[in-house]
Amino acid sequence: MEEAKGVVKHVLLAKFKEGISENQIEELTKGYAKLVDLIEPMKSFHWGKDVSTENLHQGFTHIFESTFESMEGVAEYVAHPAHVEFANLFLSQVEKVIVFDYKPTTVRV
Amino acid sequence: MEEAKGVVKHVLLAKFKEGISENQIEELTKGYAKLVDLIEPMKSFHWGKDVSTENLHQGFTHIFESTFESMEGVAEYVAHPAHVEFANLFLSQVEKVIVFDYKPTTVRV
Numbered sequence: 001m002e003e004a005k006g007v008v009k010h011v012l013l014a015k016f017k018e019g020i021s022e023n024q025i026e027e028l029t030k031g032y033a034k035l036v037d038l039i040e041p042m043k044s045f046h047w048g049k050d051v052s053t054e055n056l057h058q059g060f061t062h063i064f065e066s067t068f069e070s071m072e073g074v075a076e077y078v079a080h081p082a083h084v085e086f087a088n089l090f091l092s093q094v095e096k097v098i099v100f101d102y103k104p105t106t107v108r109v
Numbered sequence: 110m111e112e113a114k115g116v117v118k119h120v121l122l123a124k125f126k127e128g129i130s131e132n133q134i135e136e137l138t139k140g141y142a143k144l145v146d147l148i149e150p151m152k153s154f155h156w157g158k159d160v161s162t163e164n165l166h167q168g169f170t171h172i173f174e175s176t177f178e179s180m181e182g183v184a185e186y187v188a189h190p191a192h193v194e195f196a197n198l199f200l201s202q203v204e205k206v207i208v209f210d211y212k213p214t215t216v217r218v
Contacts, residue, residue: 013122033216100169
């Protein structure tokens, strides 16, 4: 098994509270994306809505994935004032959330 | 907002049952990776263990991500006998699971 050197994927799954509109979610998504410009160790960002058909998404509707060069980079991001301010806003609008960090490993079989 | 043409990410988060050993998890991971060779529309696969420090991982310990060229590709994968057999084995060993499909969108702000 090969581990990508240092790269850390930071994955957030969210179910927004009832009453949060699509416009509000779009604003939150733009605010999330803007962190790439504000926080140096955050290297990239993408997001998407659940389109699964297996009915195992457990109510989560949105995913946000950002990439860092190291766990130190994630720590810097988590502690950054721009992140702290955004996270407080974001977390106030979700009914449930999962945040999962991992170093991607490719298995050759 | 730009949506990658056709690409679908298939993300699975798992918490394995108590008593499932690291060796068993490694075997399951290899079995999952092997599907790339068996199911044509499954284009790539990686996985990782949670290393997050924010304590929002809700007990999930492993993530598995595979990539498809389209939702039709995911449907073909879900219905493929090799996937059905593997999924039955895999799901018997997890305490909880989330499966989330999405088309990654990059926001330019």
